[in-house]
Structure formats: structure tokens, C-alpha cells
Amino acid sequence: MARPADPHARSSLVAAARHEFVRAGIQKARIEDITQACGLSKGAFYLHYDSKEALFREVVGQLEVQFEVMRTARENAYAELIGRGVPSARQASPFIAELQEIDAREDRKLLELLWDWRDVTDVLLRGSQGTEFEGVMWTMLDREVARVELECRAMKDAHLLRDDVPADVLGLMIVGTYLLVARRLSTLQEKPDFDHWVRALQTLIAQGTSGIPVAPPKKKSTQKKQNSRNAILPRKKKRS
Amino acid sequence: MARPADPHARSSLVAAARHEFVRAGIQKARIEDITQACGLSKGAFYLHYDSKEALFREVVGQLEVQFEVMRTARENAYAELIGRGVPSARQASPFIAELQEIDAREDRKLLELLWDWRDVTDVLLRGSQGTEFEGVMWTMLDREVARVELECRAMKDAHLLRDDVPADVLGLMIVGTYLLVARRLSTLQEKPDFDHWVRALQTLIAQGTSGIPVAPPKKKSTQKKQNSRNAILPRKKKRS
DNA sequence: CGTGTTAGTAACCCGCGAGTCAGGAACTGC
DNA sequence: GCAGTTCCTGACTCGCGGGTTACTAACACG
Known part of the structure; x- marks a missing residue:
């Protein structure tokens, strides 16, 4: 009353x-x-609301929930696929195709989400230092990197991935790319064609850039003055 | 007096x-x-100093100069190499090796610079929104992306790069990776082994991740419900 | 219609930190 | 030592914006 x-x-x-x-x-x-x-x-x-922060917490909270839902969706899709059994040896093709499809679908969903929240993610990335929200985006990114690393190791165990691919670098690479894409989204007026991005990225990651035959790895040579100890990977092709 | x-x-x-x-x-x-x-x-x-901003401008200015010097150094190294003549057709091997060496050297220098300035770049990335410095890092990153794109196109013209590699995506990928690496540097206590990173990245970019034979591209099939129009690139491998 | 209760208002308080300025302190040249 | 000049200090002003509060408006219920 x-x-x-x-x-x-x-x-x-x-x-x-x-x-x-x-x-x-x-x-x-x-x-x-x-x-x-x-x-x-x-x-x-x-x-x-009790304070300015309480209000912002509500905005940021919505975003966090959305991204968390999406991340677990992908984890579940992976788990379900793996649960149906990893291909034993050489006819991995349908398995790979399905994996690829999950990734394409989830990447596309991720881009849609980034698009919807591009204004907020942009602020969280660029202007949250010194506030209680400063960790939000970086925590989410770190979780994504960790996810990629885990998947990467699983792939290696199943021999679906080259053995010398370093999981940590691959994680930073994929997530870093999405980070820059997200940042770029916030400068655009209208939604771009996400299929383009998803496919280009998939191909690039899987295939690399080499357009010419691979030179044989030098056998323990020490030609370079300063860069040749600590050879973690065989050096083969140029880069950009 | x-x-x-x-x-x-x-x-x-x-x-x-x-x-x-x-x-x-x-x-x-x-x-x-x-x-x-x-x-x-x-x-x-x-x-x-006239104001708080004037002082910070001096700090940020130092950083900008350092990065600009480094960027032009790489451009010059490239220009000098290309000026000596692009290999005509099939014996590109020494040319490639030299290119690779330039990239390795410059990438390493870049990582050293990022290491020295990791504290400042971190703040500029995360806390500059709404200040006069909000564009600094992103402008530098955009310049780097543009550089990679240009080099990428040049490589393609010289047939040193697969034709279907999208320059824009490759640029975002390389720079995005360095961005996340830079961010990660600011959390570390001691300098990591940069050679490791540089080589891992070079190999990954050039070779991709595929560990198994490449499936033939499907010929115009429309199996996928929603993702198959607009096929910019042949789909081949899985991603992560 | 009157009363009690809650929603909403706007003027206020208050701490914070950038920028100012009058009054010394330190140093030079004579 | 003294005069002249520049450096430096610390207490001050002042605008800004978060949060408070005494007051008023709107409504439900009887």
C-alpha cells in the first residue's frame, strides 16, 4: 500500500x-x-543501486554469463565428440570433418557474440585498468587460451596434429587473432561476413602459408651467429 | 647568475x-x-611541466620513438633485400632463408623492446581509454598489421606465398599473437627465451598445424546447412 | 477524502586532486 | 657580505562528482 x-x-x-x-x-x-x-x-x-560500481557490475555480469555459456557449449560439443571414440589410426577423415564443423560453428557464434557486445568488450579491454573490472576480459582470454592448449594436446595424443606444434604458442595465436578481430569489430558500422573470417582462419591455422617446397632442415649446422642454440623446432619456411 | x-x-x-x-x-x-x-x-x-599530461606525453613519446625506429629498420631491411632482386622462379631458397633471418632478427628485437617497455605498454593497452593516449597502442598495432599485409602481398606477387592466404587475416594473426605475448610478458618476473617464441611462431605460420594428409576439397558440395555459401577458401583441415 | 507509505527530487555535503601563489631558500656575481 | 635572481615549498583555491537527506509527489487502502 x-x-x-x-x-x-x-x-x-x-x-x-x-x-x-x-x-x-x-x-x-x-x-x-x-x-x-x-x-x-x-x-x-x-x-x-548502492553505487556506480553495482550498476556496472550488472552490465559486465551479463556479458560474463553470455561468454561463459558459449565456452561451456564448445567444451561439451568436444567432449561429446571425443566420447563417441577417437579414430584409431588412419581413417580419421570423418572425425576431422566433424571437429572442423564444431569449430566453425562455435567460432561463428563467438563472433556473433563479440559483435553484440563489441562496445562493452572494447571498453573493458581499453579502459578498465584500475577498476574492479580490469581482469574480466583478460581472464576470459586466458581461459580461452587454456582451452585451446588442452584441445591441442588432445589432438596430438590422437595424432591429429603435428607433434612439434607448441600448444602454448598456438593458443596465443588463435586467441590473439580473435582479440584483434574483436577490437576491429568495434570500429565497423555494419556486421561483416563472419564465414569469411572463420574459414580463412581455419585454413591458415591448418595449412600455414607455404607456397613453395619445404627445404630440408639443416642438420645441426651453426651458421647463424646468435640464434642457433636452443633449436626447439626445425626451421623450414619464411614467415611474412 | x-x-x-x-x-x-x-x-x-x-x-x-x-x-x-x-x-x-x-x-x-x-x-x-x-x-x-x-x-x-x-x-x-x-x-x-605544464600539466600531468605533458609529463606522461614524454614517457609515451619515448616509447613511440623506439617502436617507430624498429619498424622502419625492418622496412629498410626488407627493401634492401628486395632491391637486390627477387628470385626469378624456382631457386628461391637462399632468398627465403635470408627473409626468414630478417624476420627472426627483427621479431627478436621487437620482443626485447616489448620486454623493456612491458609495464608501459600494458597500461596503454588497458588503461588509456578516455585519455589522450588511448590511440597510441592501437595505432602502432594497426601499422604493424598494415606492414604484414603489404609484405604478404609482395610475397604473393613473387610466388613465395600460397595464393589463397588472405593478407588481412594473416596480419591480424601475427600481430594478435604478439599482442597477447606482450600482455603475457607483463606478468612475468624474468625474461623468457625469446628464440623459442620466434621460431615456434615462424614454423607455425609457415607450416600450419596439419599432421595428417590433406583431404581433397569438396567440389561445390552443399552438405553443411548454413555455412557453405561464400566459400572464399577451400576448406581442408581441422583447426584446434 | 484522508492517511500512511513509498517513490522520487534537488539542494547539499564532502573528499579528492589539479593547478596557483606568496613567501622563503639557495645560489651567483660583485 | 650583499643584491639580485631563480628555484622550491606548502598552504590555498576551486571545480568535480559520488553519495546523502530533508522535502514533496504519487499512489493504495479504508
């Missing part, structure tokens, strides 16, 4: 917060701008 | 600024902490 609260207050605050958050950055976003944008006064804000 | 200024004032302010800048982030670094760190008062600061 009393005046009822505006039912849209919270949701419109969150929406306005996301907007201001993106426009001004986490540190410079002002509560008064947010409340004005939804026709409320500063005082009203504190009826719904 | 008068009291001479402390000759180390500027340089010790810059040093202290870099330290505070890293500790607290650009936005939260306080002038008084910086001056106290070098035994000066707040007032003295304004004898040497």
Missing part, C-alpha cells in the same frame, strides 16, 4: 549505463548523465 | 612518472605521489 516503483527503472538504468559506460569509459561515466538519460534524478538512482 | 635548477629534476620526474603511471594507471596517478618519489614538492613540478 503505497506508490509503486517505476517498473522499467532498473532495466532502463542498465541500458543507459551501458550507453554512458561506452561513451565516456568506466572511470569517467557520471551517474547524473545516466539518470538524466532515463528521466530520473540522481537521488532515484540510489533507490535501485 | 642565480640558483641553478636541479639538473636531474626532469629525468627523475620522468622516471618517477613512469613508475607511478604503471602502479596506479594513467587516470589515477597523482602528481603529488610522483614529486614525492623524487623528493620534490608539487609546486616544483609545474616549473618543469
Whole structure:
């Protein structure tokens, strides 16, 4: 028995917060701008949230949930596939095809998600240092790197991956690429063709760039002055 | 004829600024902490610099110069090599070896530079949004991507690179990897073995990850429900 | 319609930190 | 030592923005 609260207050605050958050950055976003944008006064804000951070926490939380759901979806898809049995030796082709399809589908979903949240991820990447959100994006990225590393090792065990591919570097490479893509998304006006990206990346990772025959690895030679100890991998081709 | 200024004032302010800048982030670094760190008062600061930003500009400027020098060094090395003539057709091997060596050397130098400046680059990446420095790192990265793209096209023209390798994706991939590596450097206590990284990356880029024979590309099949129009590249291998 | 309760308002408080300035301190040349 | 000049200090102002609060508006219930 009393005046009822505006039912849209919270949701419109969150929406306005996301907007201001993106426009001004986490540190410079002002509560008064947010409340004005939804026709409320500063005082009203504190009826719904305890602090500026509490509001942002809601925005960031939504993002975290979405990405977490996506990551576990991929893990489950992998687990289900592997559970059906890894191909014993040489006719791995259908297995590979299915793996490839999972990756393509999940990568595409990931890009869609990055597209929807490109404004927020951008701010979290570039402007969260010194706030309570500074770790959010990097933690998510580290988790992705770890995931790729694990999958990579599993592939090696099943002999579906060259043995000398370093899992850590591959993880940084794949996730790093997506990181730059995500960053680039935030500068675009309209959604690009994600299939293009997904396929280009898959091919590039799987095949490399070599267009000419592979030179035989030099046998223990020490021609280079300074770079030849510690030969972890056989050197073969040029790079860029 | 008068009291001479402390000759180390500027340089010790810059040093202290870099330290505070890293500790607290650009936005939260306080002038008084910086001056106290070098035994000066707040007032003295304004004898040497007009504002907080002016001081940080000096720190960031040093970094920009260093990276610019490095980038042009690589460009020159490439130009010099290409100026000596691109191999006509099939005995490209020594040319490739030299290219590879340039890349290895320059990549290593780049990692050393990233190591020396890891604290500052980290702050610029994560905490510069909303400041005048927000574009610095991303501009440098974009320049690097553009460089890789150009080199990639040149390689293709000389038939040293598979024709279907998309230059833009390759650029994002290489630079994205270095970006994550740089970020990871800032969490390390001691300098890792850069040769390891450089070689792993070179091999991975050139060779890809495939450990099993390449399946023939499907001829225009439309098996996949949603992902098969717009086939920019032949699909071949799995990814991670 | 009157009363009690909650929603919402706007003026206020308050800490923080950038930038200022009047009053010394230190040094030089004579 | 003294005058003149520049360096340096630390207390000050001031705007900014988060959070508070005394007050008013809107509504439900009887």
C-alpha cells in the first residue's frame, strides 16, 4: 500500500549505463548523465543501486554469463565428440570433418557474440585498468587460451596434429587473432561476413602459408651467429 | 647568475612518472605521489611541466620513438633485400632463408623492446581509454598489421606465398599473437627465451598445424546447412 | 477524502586532486 | 657580505562528482 516503483527503472538504468559506460569509459561515466538519460534524478538512482560500481557490475555480469555459456557449449560439443571414440589410426577423415564443423560453428557464434557486445568488450579491454573490472576480459582470454592448449594436446595424443606444434604458442595465436578481430569489430558500422573470417582462419591455422617446397632442415649446422642454440623446432619456411 | 635548477629534476620526474603511471594507471596517478618519489614538492613540478599530461606525453613519446625506429629498420631491411632482386622462379631458397633471418632478427628485437617497455605498454593497452593516449597502442598495432599485409602481398606477387592466404587475416594473426605475448610478458618476473617464441611462431605460420594428409576439397558440395555459401577458401583441415 | 507509505527530487555535503601563489631558500656575481 | 635572481615549498583555491537527506509527489487502502 503505497506508490509503486517505476517498473522499467532498473532495466532502463542498465541500458543507459551501458550507453554512458561506452561513451565516456568506466572511470569517467557520471551517474547524473545516466539518470538524466532515463528521466530520473540522481537521488532515484540510489533507490535501485548502492553505487556506480553495482550498476556496472550488472552490465559486465551479463556479458560474463553470455561468454561463459558459449565456452561451456564448445567444451561439451568436444567432449561429446571425443566420447563417441577417437579414430584409431588412419581413417580419421570423418572425425576431422566433424571437429572442423564444431569449430566453425562455435567460432561463428563467438563472433556473433563479440559483435553484440563489441562496445562493452572494447571498453573493458581499453579502459578498465584500475577498476574492479580490469581482469574480466583478460581472464576470459586466458581461459580461452587454456582451452585451446588442452584441445591441442588432445589432438596430438590422437595424432591429429603435428607433434612439434607448441600448444602454448598456438593458443596465443588463435586467441590473439580473435582479440584483434574483436577490437576491429568495434570500429565497423555494419556486421561483416563472419564465414569469411572463420574459414580463412581455419585454413591458415591448418595449412600455414607455404607456397613453395619445404627445404630440408639443416642438420645441426651453426651458421647463424646468435640464434642457433636452443633449436626447439626445425626451421623450414619464411614467415611474412 | 642565480640558483641553478636541479639538473636531474626532469629525468627523475620522468622516471618517477613512469613508475607511478604503471602502479596506479594513467587516470589515477597523482602528481603529488610522483614529486614525492623524487623528493620534490608539487609546486616544483609545474616549473618543469605544464600539466600531468605533458609529463606522461614524454614517457609515451619515448616509447613511440623506439617502436617507430624498429619498424622502419625492418622496412629498410626488407627493401634492401628486395632491391637486390627477387628470385626469378624456382631457386628461391637462399632468398627465403635470408627473409626468414630478417624476420627472426627483427621479431627478436621487437620482443626485447616489448620486454623493456612491458609495464608501459600494458597500461596503454588497458588503461588509456578516455585519455589522450588511448590511440597510441592501437595505432602502432594497426601499422604493424598494415606492414604484414603489404609484405604478404609482395610475397604473393613473387610466388613465395600460397595464393589463397588472405593478407588481412594473416596480419591480424601475427600481430594478435604478439599482442597477447606482450600482455603475457607483463606478468612475468624474468625474461623468457625469446628464440623459442620466434621460431615456434615462424614454423607455425609457415607450416600450419596439419599432421595428417590433406583431404581433397569438396567440389561445390552443399552438405553443411548454413555455412557453405561464400566459400572464399577451400576448406581442408581441422583447426584446434 | 484522508492517511500512511513509498517513490522520487534537488539542494547539499564532502573528499579528492589539479593547478596557483606568496613567501622563503639557495645560489651567483660583485 | 650583499643584491639580485631563480628555484622550491606548502598552504590555498576551486571545480568535480559520488553519495546523502530533508522535502514533496504519487499512489493504495479504508
